[in-house]
Amino acid sequence: MLIKCPWCGDRALQEFSYQGDATVQRPAEPAEPTDAKWDDEWYQFVYLRDDPKGWHDELWQHNLGCRKHFKARRNTVTHEIADTGPMNEELKGGDK
Amino acid sequence: MVDLTERVSALAAIYETGTFGATVDGGPSVAFSERRPLSIVHVAGKPDDKAFSDGVKTACGCDLPTTPGDIATSGDLSLVWLAPERWLAVCPNRGSGVLEAAFRDACGDSGAIIDVSHGRTVIRLSGANARTVLMKGAPLDFHKKVFTPGRAAQSAISQCGTLITCPAEDTFDVYVFRAFGQHMWEWLTDAAGEFGYSVETPAT
């Protein structure tokens, strides 16, 4: 299986490592640090992940190549990768 | 008194010149040597920061290669693209800290400069089957029209992170962390056994 590093191009899967869900958002700071709602948001941010069937935006790292982190839109059923790109760019393709 | 500043090759205990492996018509088709002593400096900075790119040019005489996998050269020095903001400068040993100081003086605060000369083992393979030996180890495209002189790639051989460069036709340099030097030497020479190989005197 080949993954396209946004910089190095198509490389073998064994050069990469999966780094998690690219869709989770860090919760905004609350006015009061004791805010119970914030506790719950942090719990979700740190521990809870969806397990989608189909297209999913993920973080990957080209750890045995250029070591850069990047985003990949991967189909969790077929393993097809529709797009990869730098962290600050929107991914295209898939049915999203 | 032991001189702790003396450079000792990581391969010193196992390095033996001569001809090894299978006996084949036409003789060995892979030649190994350790490249040493070298000055190796890791250079990091923003390529669009003029203070940094000008500093690099002043320090080593060549422009930053910004195409992934490209190598720029200036005299006996190579500047290898490692990542969008990281390069490796390599040349025959210029003396302790000399190349690092040249980069630090020229780049100032615009770059992060680290001397890694003592931290790398560099193994050179050349000859008709050098490419074939590497193809056994790294999952890269080693086609003659793709991995050409002046190109480099980081990958893994036998689970060890490596930088592989192609300085000339059918000539490749394999860079590994010093601690993996012996393992990589043994892995590569073992892989070359079927072709017959020679081990030459270390050179830069």
Ligand SMILES: [Zn+2]
């Ligand atoms: Zn890469």
